Amino acid sequence: MVESWNRGNQVIFFGKGGDIATNRRDEQELSVLCLRVLQAALVYVNTLMVQDVLTDDQWAKRMTTVDHRGLTPWFWSHVAPYGEVRLNMNRRLSLLIAP
Template identity: 40%
Template structure:
């Protein structure tokens, strides 16, 4: 196997491992395992986990975009920098506490220019 193929496979595995790590972090109760034999409960657990993950990725993406704009970094990122960016971060999330949301207030919409 050539080096570029090996690197591509490794990068894919890293993404999967990161996604699984996020899953375990979010779904921490009962050691992260679905313990019910009831198919409806299992389905609800998995869908709840996916919804939570996707919501976290959405919020993280917005936060990363805001940081890139605020510090004028969009045009300064190298291809390697861009590959290293990921919204699959969770160190700022406290799974045991509250995640304050103001449902009366929308997240700010920022119009970004698309590079040609």
């Protein structure tokens, strides 16, 4: 799990192969803080998506105790690092499962 998350960090913090590209301490701190904000945002959105799936009765019936123990918001397989993101600032992002 940790190895996967570290790979995800390299994907979202992709400049210079995931390395901090400066020797200046203030710029290094800013880079690390930005990475932490990205991580927190990703975990928050993932948590919302997992919650939406768990409210679905069909999934609730399929989930076992082992499945519940294995739930984690630390995943990034849905991240498209080189894809296009289209934002509509006039409406909220709906994370609910479509009927």
